[in-house]
Amino acid sequence: MATLIDANNQNYIKDSNPYKRLGLKTKTSNSILSFYMKYNQLKNIYRQGWLKVRIGLDFKDKCESVADHSFSVALLALTIIEENKLDLDTLKCMKMAIVHDLGEVYLGDFTPYDNITKIEKHHQERKAILNVLENLNEDNDFFAIWEEFEKSESAEAKLIKNVDSLEFLLQACAYGYDAKYFKKSLSKITEPHCKEIALAAVEATKGNKKPKIVG
Numbered sequence: 001m002a003t004l005i006d007a008n009n010q011n012y013i014k015d016s017n018p019y020k021r022l023g024l025k026t027k028t029s030n031s032i033l034s035f036y037m038k039y040n041q042l043k044n045i046y047r048q049g050w051l052k053v054r055i056g057l058d059f060k061d062k063c064e065s066v067a068d069h070s071f072s073v074a075l076l077a078l079t080i081i082e083e084n085k086l087d088l089d090t091l092k093c094m095k096m097a098i099v100h101d102l103g104e105v106y107l108g109d110f111t112p113y114d115n116i117t118k119i120e121k122h123h124q125e126r127k128a129i130l131n132v133l134e135n136l137n138e139d140n141d142f143f144a145i146w147e148e149f150e151k152s153e154s155a156e157a158k159l160i161k162n163v164d165s166l167e168f169l170l171q172a173c174a175y176g177y178d179a180k181y182f183k184k185s186l187s188k189i190t191e192p193h194c195k196e197i198a199l200a201a202v203e204a205t206k207g208n209k210k211p212k213i214v215g
Contacts, residue, residue: 011108012051014044031137038132041105042067048109066104073097077163084193088156095145096160103128162191173201178208
């Protein structure tokens, strides 16, 4: 089994991985228990961009985790779909929101400032998510859903891509930043309902602090 991310890699993390903490160094016969102990690690991985280039390490105890982000993407997407009665596969959207960062169990959280190409990042994430899912016995479409998200061709994938960027922007607002400075994220938000929320966030955060590095 591949080694789960630990404190020796490039990421700042909250704790050691659950396999070590609970003594599950070899795979258990229960595939769902094994899967849980893998993805539980997402609760321990900080969203690296905030620590490395935004709020800084002084705030690591208050920084969101990858799991926090995935949950927020899922609930935000669900709210947008239901509020606007969008004709989308809601279950697929929820799955996509939950699994889109699943590979970070092994890779950690890349930032736009890391020295890695999009192609290499995709290759590493593909390998990582297959490792996460390898011992899960029951049939599931998690990997197919992840690939659909990566291709960003379906209506569901396009929405979740938009919500992914929107959630980052809203988290910036939650940290007290002026949303207008996050130009890169704003440029990625093109879906009308997401854009409406983003513009509302820009209006609501006028005069708030400026981030250390403008993205």
